[in-house]
Amino acid sequence: MNFKVGIRQTRKNILLTGTIVLITALFSTLLINWHFTSKTACIRFQNGHIIPSYSETDAYIDINWKNFLNQTVPIDLGNSTMVFNSIFAALKQSASDIHPLGLTYFPATVRKGTLLYHTTPKSEIPDSFEWLALDHEFSYFFGVRFTQYGRNSTVISHKYKSKPKVLDNSPPPKRKHEDRYHFLTFETSRDLQLIYLDGASAAKTETGEMDTQKLLNDIIELDMSDDEKKQAREKYPIEERLYADRICRWGKPLGLDGYVRVEIGFEVILCDFLNGSVELISNITIPRPNDILGIPPVVNKTKENGWSIASDGSLVEENLTSDQVSLLDREDYWQRIFKQYSSMEGFDWIRAGNIHDKGENRIFLDYHYMITGINRTEMNPDPNGRRLLNQEMNKTLQKEMVNKLATVVKTYQFGQTRNTNWQSHIEQLTDKFAPMLKIIQRILNNDTGKDLSSDDIALQVTRYTFNFILRFRNIDPDDQLALLQAKDLAIYQYVKPIGPISTKTDLFIWSAIVRVVTEIIDGLYAIHTDLFPIVQNNLQSTFDLDSFTERQKFEKVLKAKQQINSLVSQLHWIPLEYECEKKCEFDEVCYTPSWGPSPLSWNSPLPRDNGTEHINFGVHYDHKLGRIVINNKLKCINVDLILQK
Numbered sequence: 001m002n003f004k005v006g007i008r009q010t011r012k013n014i015l016l017t018g019t020i021v022l023i024t025a026l027f028s029t030l031l032i033n034w035h036f037t038s039k040t041a042c043i044r045f046q047n048g049h050i051i052p053s054y055s056e057t058d059a060y061i062d063i064n065w066k067n068f069l070n071q072t073v074p075i076d077l078g079n080s081t082m083v084f085n086s087i088f089a090a091l092k093q094s095a096s097d098i099h100p101l102g103l104t105y106f107p108a109t110v111r112k113g114t115l116l117y118h119t120t121p122k123s124e125i126p127d128s129f130e131w132l133a134l135d136h137e138f139s140y141f142f143g144v145r146f147t148q149y150g151r152n153s154t155v156i157s158h159k160y161k162s163k164p165k166v167l168d169n170s171p172p173p174k175r176k177h178e179d180r181y182h183f184l185t186f187e188t189s190r191d192l193q194l195i196y197l198d199g200a201s202a203a204k205t206e207t208g209e210m211d212t213q214k215l216l217n218d219i220i221e222l223d224m225s226d227d228e229k230k231q232a233r234e235k236y237p238i239e240e241r242l243y244a245d246r247i248c249r250w251g252k253p254l255g256l257d258g259y260v261r262v263e264i265g266f267e268v269i270l271c272d273f274l275n276g277s278v279e280l281i282s283n284i285t286i287p288r289p290n291d292i293l294g295i296p297p298v299v300n301k302t303k304e305n306g307w308s309i310a311s312d313g314s315l316v317e318e319n320l321t322s323d324q325v326s327l328l329d330r331e332d333y334w335q336r337i338f339k340q341y342s343s344m345e346g347f348d349w350i351r352a353g354n355i356h357d358k359g360e361n362r363i364f365l366d367y368h369y370m371i372t373g374i375n376r377t378e379m380n381p382d383p384n385g386r387r388l389l390n391q392e393m394n395k396t397l398q399k400e401m402v403n404k405l406a407t408v409v410k411t412y413q414f415g416q417t418r419n420t421n422w423q424s425h426i427e428q429l430t431d432k433f434a435p436m437l438k439i440i441q442r443i444l445n446n447d448t449g450k451d452l453s454s455d456d457i458a459l460q461v462t463r464y465t466f467n468f469i470l471r472f473r474n475i476d477p478d479d480q481l482a483l484l485q486a487k488d489l490a491i492y493q494y495v496k497p498i499g500p501i502s503t504k505t506d507l508f509i510w511s512a513i514v515r516v517v518t519e520i521i522d523g524l525y526a527i528h529t530d531l532f533p534i535v536q537n538n539l540q541s542t543f544d545l546d547s548f549t550e551r552q553k554f555e556k557v558l559k560a561k562q563q564i565n566s567l568v569s570q571l572h573w574i575p576l577e578y579e580c581e582k583k584c585e586f587d588e589v590c591y592t593p594s595w596g597p598s599p600l601s602w603n604s605p606l607p608r609d610n611g612t613e614h615i616n617f618g619v620h621y622d623h624k625l626g627r628i629v630i631n632n633k634l635k636c637i638n639v640d641l642i643l644q645k
Helices: 003-035 039-049 077-089 093-098 136-143 211-221 226-235 239-254 289-293 322-357 395-411 422-444 454-470 480-495 504-540 550-571 639-643
Strands: 104-110 115-120 130-133 182-188 192-197 258-263 265-270 278-285 363-365 589-591 619-622 627-630 633-637
Touching: 077 093, 077 422, 077 504, 077 550, 093 258, 093 322, 104 258, 104 395, 115 136, 130 136, 136 182, 136 265, 136 322, 192 265, 192 363, 192 395, 211 239, 211 395, 226 239, 239 258, 239 265, 239 395, 265 322, 289 322, 322 589, 322 639, 422 454, 422 504, 422 550, 454 504, 454 550, 480 504, 504 550
Parallel strands: 192 258
Antiparallel strands: 104 192, 104 363, 115 130, 115 182, 130 265, 182 278, 258 265, 589 633, 619 627
């Protein structure tokens, strides 16, 4: 073949190939736009495809830096941050309490050989569903009851007598001193197939924390007769036990072993102890603490036994005999000793749970097939202002979620697939950008403790953005195409998947990550674009008096300040909004209040009649949201705080 003819033919082939690629791209874009021309269409698409058809074979989606933006499914920033933050907080105790209103069901696995703990007044293996703790301190707290000695042993406390129904997370009632509890240790005989409920799912509230359980319960209840409903409610008057009964009855035929919730530490609700899923390896009858200390049982102080008791249950001290006063003094001393040990019992539980602020590595989540309410209805992006069971989440959508969850539980082989660890990916992003965004925000808000001029602010902010942007800056500043491609490459380096995108749920999660990272990098570029000219102008004004006016500089700084504040407020990242007041000492933990039972119980800080509020540890009442929220400044605590209760 003639060399020139060959070149011409090659050019034709390249042109033809390019034309085909262009037409294909345009057709794909039109098809995507046709699917997502309205919000309703977007929701309908997500509802139909978050969970793949199980008759299909999962296929790897090829993503590279040139095509990645065209591979995403449309999702707005509000929904993207909810996906991002739900995955970030999954299986982290503190984050689950800070963002307490769960929206998502995750397939979860507890591997064979894991130890689980349960305390019970019965020595037998439970013959029904029951709660199992992953930390022995968690279970031990519910099984050991230190006897109340001394002058307070007969006092009737009115502190918790009238509690608002919205919250009841006081400790379990004290058992009689003659009660004996048994501490059971189980070992899993096989992998447990579970559902993890995100958020503060073991809460004792009516403000949305238990919505994932209630949604399941309500849909399951639709297929029950009135008699079945009545019998179940009579048998289980406590809602969380009713929910457990319903969920277990629904899930067992599908192969579900139970579900996972967070309290202080994580717990498994196991549906069946007798089906070979667990083996009892230890059954210890817990000794009475007073027996171990060699202290006799508490004296029964009643009128029948000759004690002077007031109508409120308190002792009438002036009417007591000298022997009675002497006995009380001795018991008061014993009580002070008991208090040291009982306080440590509670603090040990808090400290064990605090370890899981970083995560619970004995439970494995599979993000491939999570079922979420996100992007199905309108939801408040504020983690404390949203509800899974909102007005828009109608029964049709609820049934759809439960049906998809049933398909996952029945069909999916838990823990057997290659699972992209999206949480690890998201943690890398928060580790990278949270410090950068926070310091830029503090500088722009003049919150660094220094009196900074506009020139100082521009220099200090661009100190953090200069190198970040420079490494993607094309040498030709007038090449707009190159500049746009450079920003895309900056985004791509942070959103490139660290594992295969093999399900539509993966694609949904990854699209949310792309949306969040794009917003961050767009924001950093915009702030740099506004402020860097001030630095350049100052450098040039050394030789040229033509420079920005102070007013112009102020307006640029103000614009950048508004940009960073808006960005941070929309992200709702826990590392940006919450931090401990100081570095805790070795005998302290940075404490996040729990929505469930806790050694540091608190009443609901609802407004008083006179407009003031209850003072409670670590929480406050948000009038705008109409609910309790956790304070942004978390506190370091040690056992002495519990000792003071």
